[in-house]
Amino acid sequence: MSSQHHWTIGASSLHRVVESEGAIMPPFEIFGDCTQAHLDANRDWLVPRFQDAASGLLVLTIQSFLIRQAGLNVLVDCCGGNGKDRMRPHFHRQNGPWLDTLRATGVGPEDIDIVLCTHLHVDHVGWNTRLENGRWVPTFPNARYLIAQREWDYWRNAGPAALQRTGDFITDSVLPIIESGQADMIGDHHALKSDISIEPAHGHTPGQKMLRLGSPGHEALLTADLMHHPLQVRYPEWSTRFCVDPDEARRTRLNFLKENANSGRLVFPCHFPAPTGGRIERDGSAYRFVYDGEGG
Numbered sequence: 001m002s003s004q005h006h007w008t009i010g011a012s013s014l015h016r017v018v019e020s021e022g023a024i025m026p027p028f029e030i031f032g033d034c035t036q037a038h039l040d041a042n043r044d045w046l047v048p049r050f051q052d053a054a055s056g057l058l059v060l061t062i063q064s065f066l067i068r069q070a071g072l073n074v075l076v077d078c079c080g081g082n083g084k085d086r087m088r089p090h091f092h093r094q095n096g097p098w099l100d101t102l103r104a105t106g107v108g109p110e111d112i113d114i115v116l117c118t119h120l121h122v123d124h125v126g127w128n129t130r131l132e133n134g135r136w137v138p139t140f141p142n143a144r145y146l147i148a149q150r151e152w153d154y155w156r157n158a159g160p161a162a163l164q165r166t167g168d169f170i171t172d173s174v175l176p177i178i179e180s181g182q183a184d185m186i187g188d189h190h191a192l193k194s195d196i197s198i199e200p201a202h203g204h205t206p207g208q209k210m211l212r213l214g215s216p217g218h219e220a221l222l223t224a225d226l227m228h229h230p231l232q233v234r235y236p237e238w239s240t241r242f243c244v245d246p247d248e249a250r251r252t253r254l255n256f257l258k259e260n261a262n263s264g265r266l267v268f269p270c271h272f273p274a275p276t277g278g279r280i281e282r283d284g285s286a287y288r289f290v291y292d293g294e295g296g
Contacts, residue, residue: 010214012069019079019098021061023052060271074114081126086167112140118224119208122166125173136176145177149185151207201226203249220266233289
């Protein structure tokens with residue numbers, strides 16, 4: 001069963017918790033390999049759903065995913081957050097209703113058991129913390145925050161240059177959960193339950209994770225930033241300008257697409273517009289993304 005915001009995957013329910021969705025990124029800023037010829041060749045499906053005709057900006061979603069199963073509440077990623085000082089205008093000092101959107105699922109911040117930080121980028125960690133009496137404190141007081149050890153090792157040693165484009169999200173959105181004692185550093189593979197597991201998706205960042213939900217024959221894959229936009233399904237060799245290791249990101253994406261094409265598995269890339277979930281299908285020498293319920 002599925003809707004624009006809710007799916008049932010085996011014993012679990014999966015909800016999108018959207019912070020924003022709209023035209024926010026120039027294609028040539030995110031994809032160094034993209035040309036106007038690529039956009040023109042795909043205009044019939046890009047516009048208006050995935051690219052705004054007037055501005056030319058790509059449509060991207062900033063969202064979290066909530067998994068509920070038998071009393072366990074798992075939140076995957078935490079969007080941009082409110083009140084944060086950021087270099088990018090889209091994320092600077094936001095004052096949005098994301099917490100209310102979460103509560104509308106029937107789950108409040110105090111009910112979250114596990115927060116999976118798939119990777120430590122500005123648009124995935126913001127709601128890790130909220131401002132309380134002038135201090136950044138964990139938004140989810142009863143949660144364990146899962147962070148890949150190799151991801152943390154990279155960011156804690158990366159230095160200020162790695163944060164110039166975004167602003168220092170590590171200090172306000174990551175360090176407070178470590179200092180509170182709520183962070184657990186995990187290895188490349190980590191099982192939450194027999195049908196909820198965390199796997200490596202390295203390249204975009206050194207320790208990026210994806211989450212596998214369900215059992216064989218009825219699986220969903222939450223792929224974080226393994227791919228940002230459907231153009232990367234059409235052109236899987238494209239890595240973003242924001243990838244720490246573009247070559248490894250490319251290999252990870254190509255292997256993923258090859259393994260999951262025509263498998264029937266539901267795939268949820270974090271930034272694809274609504275309804276986000278769909279399936280990978282082979283399309284000649286490349287691939288295409290077919291949204292759940294929309295057919296081939």
